[in-house]
Amino acid sequence: MSKGEIIAGFLAPHPPHLVYGENPEQNEAKSQGGWEQLRWAYERARASLEELKPDVLLVHSPHWITQQGHHFLGVEHLSGKSVDPIFPNLFRYNFELKVDVELAEACCAIGAEMGLTTKMMLNPNFRVDYGTITTLHMIRPQWDIPVVGISANNSPYYLTTEEGLEEMDILGKATRKAIEDSGRRAVLLASNTLCHYHFSEEPVPPEDMAQEHPQNYEGYLWDMRMIELLRQGKTGEVFELLPQFINEAFAEVKSGAFTWMFSAMQYPELAGELHGYGTVIGTGNAVMEWNLIKAGLAQAA
Amino acid sequence: MTVVSAFLIPGSPLPFVQRDNPPWGKIADALDTAGKALTASQPDTIIVYSTQWIAVLDQLWQTKPHLKDIHVDENWHEYGDLPFDIKIDTDLAEAAVVATNEAGIKSKGVNYDKFPIDTGTIIAANFLNPENKLPLVITANNVYHDWQMTEQLGRIAVAEAEKLHRKVAIVGVGGMSGSIYRQVINIADDKIASDEEDKWNRKILSLMEKGDVKTLLNECPKYASEAKVDMGFKHFAFILGAMGGDFSSATVHGYGPLYGSGAAVLEFQLG
Numbered sequence: 153m154s155k156g157e158i159i160a161g162f163l164a165p166h167p168p169h170l171v172y173g174e175n176p177e178q179n180e181a182k183s184q185g186g187w188e189q190l191r192w193a194y195e196r197a198r199a200s201l202e203e204l205k206p207d208v209l210l211v212h213s214p215h216w217i218t219q220q221g222h223h224f225l226g227v228e229h230l231s232g233k234s235v236d237p238i239f240p241n242l243f244r245y246n247f248e249l250k251v252d253v254e255l256a257e258a259c260c261a262i263g264a265e266m267g268l269t270t271k272m273m274l275n276p277n278f279r280v281d282y283g284t285i286t287t288l289h290m291i292r293p294q295w296d297i298p299v300v301g302i303s304a305n306n307s308p309y310y311l312t313t314e315e316g317l318e319e320m321d322i323l324g325k326a327t328r329k330a331i332e333d334s335g336r337r338a339v340l341l342a343s344n345t346l347c348h349y350h351f352s353e354e355p356v357p358p359e360d361m362a363q364e365h366p367q368n369y370e371g372y373l374w375d376m377r378m379i380e381l382l383r384q385g386k387t388g389e390v391f392e393l394l395p396q397f398i399n400e401a402f403a404e405v406k407s408g409a410f411t412w413m414f415s416a417m418q419y420p421e422l423a424g425e426l427h428g429y430g431t432v433i434g435t436g437n438a439v440m441e442w443n444l445i446k447a448g449l450a451q452a453a
Numbered sequence: 454m455t456v457v458s459a460f461l462i463p464g465s466p467l468p469f470v471q472r473d474n475p476p477w478g479k480i481a482d483a484l485d486t487a488g489k490a491l492t493a494s495q496p497d498t499i500i501v502y503s504t505q506w507i508a509v510l511d512q513l514w515q516t517k518p519h520l521k522d523i524h525v526d527e528n529w530h531e532y533g534d535l536p537f538d539i540k541i542d543t544d545l546a547e548a549a550v551v552a553t554n555e556a557g558i559k560s561k562g563v564n565y566d567k568f569p570i571d572t573g574t575i576i577a578a579n580f581l582n583p584e585n586k587l588p589l590v591i592t593a594n595n596v597y598h599d600w601q602m603t604e605q606l607g608r609i610a611v612a613e614a615e616k617l618h619r620k621v622a623i624v625g626v627g628g629m630s631g632s633i634y635r636q637v638i639n640i641a642d643d644k645i646a647s648d649e650e651d652k653w654n655r656k657i658l659s660l661m662e663k664g665d666v667k668t669l670l671n672e673c674p675k676y677a678s679e680a681k682v683d684m685g686f687k688h689f690a691f692i693l694g695a696m697g698g699d700f701s702s703a704t705v706h707g708y709g710p711l712y713g714s715g716a717a718v719l720e721f722q723l724g
């Protein structure tokens with residue numbers, strides 16, 4: 153078996169509005185569109201993923217919150233209807249996914265060896281969270297690539313942000329080692345919004361784009377500053393600023409996916425490709441790609 | 454009298470899924486006792502406020518008439534399924550939606566197949582209404598609502614119940630102190646993770662036993678922050694509002710650890 157590798161990482165946020173705006177058959181709620189800038193950003197990301205031809209997609213979602221350790225989906229087939237508890241009017245999605253249990257088990261075991269509390273989720277009746285499902289639908293609506301789903305341990309909230317993100321850094325290292333040992337060609341998905349200040353009321357209809365704009369100007373400025381640094385490949389500077397960004401822009405990257413992904417990729421000082429930016433109910437969302445094949449850091453298939 | 458009984462219970466699934474573990478079994482026994490007391494109080498409807506039903510935009514009220522499904526806890530999935538079969542008092546729930554909106558708290562009913570029902574609500578229903586004899590009104594914890602607003606929600610729910618001539622039992626579902634064990638422990642040795650928090654819990658429980666509402670209201674903000682109390686102890690705010698801001702005493706049916714956090718089963722004697 154040849155050595156596995158991470159071939160790309162995507163910042164792949166999960167506002168359910170994007171699925172709602174697209175009107176796929178799996179979603180019960182129907183719209184007249186909306187959030188096109190972000191949906192077109194995902195179209196570009198989908199095309200890129202198609203070329204990457206990964207064996208597996210790994211997704212870390214802030215809406216599977218766990219207190220005792222970092223958990224991994226460990227049931228080969230999971231299906232059901234996922235209803236977003238915050239936006240049930242927009243997202244009632246029938247999903248069916250295939251889990252790469254072998255890789256999940258390896259991530260879990262190596263994470264434990266590295267000192268983390270880790271756990272496999274083995275209950276076949278488990279309801280996969282809407283963050284995982286939205287990110288996976290937006291990046292690969294065909295659902296034909298196996299998945300490793302990873303929970304967001306609440307350490308950045310329970311401990312300090314810095315202590316929590318240190319755990320996510322270890323989780324990233326464990327993920328990398330597991331992928332290398334597995335022989336898989338893997339794509340990482342960090343399911344995170346940037347600035348998370350949001351409006352407290354929905355427009356009628358929710359897809360009325362005349363109402364959609366950043367909720368908070370300071371937060372918007374933060375998003376632009378961070379995206380600009382990421383586009384320049386100034387990863388070190390981004391991670392120096394991260395705790396301040398989290399604090400001042402209430403950024404969802406606090407939950408760890410972004411740190412997990414960059415740790416797994418060994419924090420490359422590599423210019424990220426911005427596929428697009430847009431707001432959803434006022435929050436800032438960027439779809440970005442770090443293509444390690446194009447950068448010569450991983451091999452083409 | 455509209456409110457015939459009121460309870461504060463923990464929303465953790467552990468006493469339900471593993472009651473043969475002695476520390477958790479004690480809490481399960483206390484929940485059974487609370488369930489008997491609730492039944493004896495002969496309410497028409499049980500009004501449940503659970504910290505684990507998180508809302509962000511509006512105040513949400515469940516309006517689907519019948520909820521029957523299996524839930525698997527996000528964190529405790531290895532202990533198995535949480536089945537539930539819950540009937541909703543939709544007249545009262547709909548009235549509460551209208552009344553909370555009129556009071557300036559933006560509210561909505563939710564009526565969707567497979568809408569996620571939180572673990573705390575399921576635990577309350579399974580222990581306190583095991584044969585599903587009574588209908589429930591279930592409402593969410595909006596994370597942006599403060600203590601006062603949460604008290605107001607309790608008051609409004611009861612005022613609407615009164616208009617509909619319902620006798621109601623009030624159930625606030627949530628934990629006490631919040632420090633937990635983050636690693637796997639020997640569950641038979643479970644204890645409150647922090648001695649300081651244990652002291653705080655006991656102090657608050659003793660004030661409740663005495664019905665010293667004035668001191669409680671003074672101490673609750675400090676207790677909530679120093680003992681990392683689940684959601685700022687807003688489940689108690691809801692109960693207090695529903696009881697009209699007063700009660701004469703309380704009975705602690707059980708107190709103990711659930712993976713390090715504090716859990717208490719309390720029954721309030723009304724003023």
Ligand SMILES: [Fe+2]
Nearest residue numbers: 214283345404
């Ligand atoms: Fe989110």
